[in-house]
Amino acid sequence: MATSVVLFTRDLRLRDNSPLRAAQDTADAVVPLFVQDDAICAAGYAVPNRRAFLADCLADLDRQLRERGARLIVRTGDVVEQVCRVAHEADAHEVHMSADVSAYADRREKKLSSALAAAGRRLRVHDRMVTAVAPGEITPAGKDHMAVFTPYFRRWEKARQRPSHGAPARITAAKGVATEKLPSRRRIEGVSPGVPAGGETAGRKQFAGWRQKGMDAYADHHDDLAGDCTSRLSPHLHFGTLSPVELVARARERGGTGAEAFVRQLAWRDFHHQVLAARPQAARVDYRTHGDRWRSAREARDQIEAWKQGRTGYPVIDAAMRQLRHEGWMHNRGRLLAAGFLTKTLYVDWRIGARHFLDLLVDGDMANNQMNWQWVAGTGTDTRPNRILNPLVQAKKYDPAGDYVRRWVPELAAIEGRAVHEPWKLRGPHGKNHAAPDYPEPIVDLAAASERFRRARGK
Structure with a gap:
């Protein structure tokens, strides 16, 4: 029986999930996997607020998987080691995952591909999951990215949008793969009191309500600080509990100036992703330097x-x-x-x-x-x-x-x-x-x- 592993990263949803869909199309059984990455913890990026939101996301994902006959396998450690271990335990021939844009994500993908190949397995990376338009899809002649938003947006608007697809009705899970306990928000210290609930279910409910009652006013009031008329969907987009492709499509279905302004903000998000994908060092080095002699943490x-x-x-x-x-x-x-x-x-x-x-x-x-x-x-x-x-x-x-x-x-x-x-x-x-x-x-x-x-x- 052919088995595939689906490695969830920043795509913590069942709807419009290309890796999951492809795995189901090419295998008889699927192992849904999430790895709590030691490298992210070591670098100081697994901070309490995101860990709390992530815990909600994983709990919701596991609940939805169980409703369809599967469950979420959770492991902790080095991503490459843990994915290879799970693939071995399940005797999986392929691992499916979404592409991402950071330098770390690129290194992780390359290491994982090499490690799996050495074991006779294949890594399949799916694009356009984190963004509505893939980072390398819009490029000027002779260059690897666009550096000015307005011309980028003109081309972004004309880019072909793939259709989004729904959640699978049933998932056949591979047997015999052990899992750790899901993380819990209640066990995380130092969480800000106002951090919202995470998860695809919460994200879809929030978007549906805002699309109905808030989107029309967005163009005129999104800068109103007291009015708080923004969608507040950015955490869900970061963790991938909502699909940017679906958000663009549903906003365009509604139409109007508010929807157009919202879609433009989604394009800004894609714009930054394509810049960082082409210039990963910009996460820490000036993209365009002016020779600034910034005041240091000690001086100020x-x-x-x-x-x-x-x-x-x-x-x-x-x-x-x-x-x-x-x-x-x-x-x-x-x-x-x-x-x-x-x-x-x-x-x-x-x-x-x-x-x-x-x-x-x-x-x-x-x-x-x-x-x-x-x-x-x-x-x-x-x-x-x-x-x-x-x-x-x-x-x-x-x-x-x-x-x-x-x-x-x-x-x-x-x-x-x-x-x-x-x-x-x-x-x-x-x-x-x-x-x-x-x-x-x-x-x-x-x-x-x-x-x-x-x-x-x-x-």
Whole structure:
């Protein structure tokens, strides 16, 4: 009896799962496998918030598999060793998995292919699972990727979208393969209190509700910090509990400006993935260097800590950073402002901020996190690398009534209207701020900071 192993990585779903579908088409029995990767733990990327969400995803995946006659096999250790061991135990002739874009994923895939071949087995890698359009599908003549989003998007819109397929009704599982216990969110310490539930079931429910009630308003209100009109689907896209191909198709079915704006954001996600696939070193090295002499963690220690704790004295920045700490998620406009403040106002190395985000974000991955940080720092693909986002101007535009700030910075809850964005102006005759006595003064002067950045960039 022919048997195949399906290695789940960032495709923790049964619907629109090409590796699973191909394995069922070419084998009599299937071993659904997930490996808790020691290398990811050793590198510090298995942080509590993502581990909690992952535990939910695996529990939901196992439940759905059991409903169809199978179960999820869980192992811990080196991915190559564990996959080869399971393939041997099941006498599997093939292993199916999804492609990914990081340098680590590429190394892992090559090692696994070689190890399986040495044992007389085959690795089959399936593309277009992590993204809607595969990273190498859109390339200009003589180049390996596109570096500017707008022309990329024009071609992305015309790219042929494969049809998504449903979940299998029945899965024939191979016998005699042992599994470890599933991880549990309850056993994970240090999880942010607002981390949402993970899993395909939760993701599909969330998308269905937002598509019905929130998508139409997305174009006009996705930057509204207090309105919170974004889909909040990024954790599900990161772990692959939702298919980006299906999301594009279902958004286009609904139509309208909101759906178009949402699809454009999915294209931005694909854009960053194709950049990192072609330039994996951009996860840690400037994509386009300006010779910056960033302030180090030692030089700017106190200001970096104030930024992390949401104590910069600039309310919209502090609100965003506190939302991150509480939810393991941050509004997209908040991410732009918080990253811009660290890199261009404090002139701190973007890698310090990117690492902090990865320590907390449920949706944190190399492509979106690193390339967005580089974009904001002006070392990435932004065609205006020296732009500076003034947090006061941005706050009054995207949180005009101050509701977002009051939600996340309770020390300022008593201040009405947009005055909440500049609480230092409420000092009394003796210089005391009676409206917000526990809130800090600004840690940096914006005008002086802008001048420092322009000097550093030679502008």
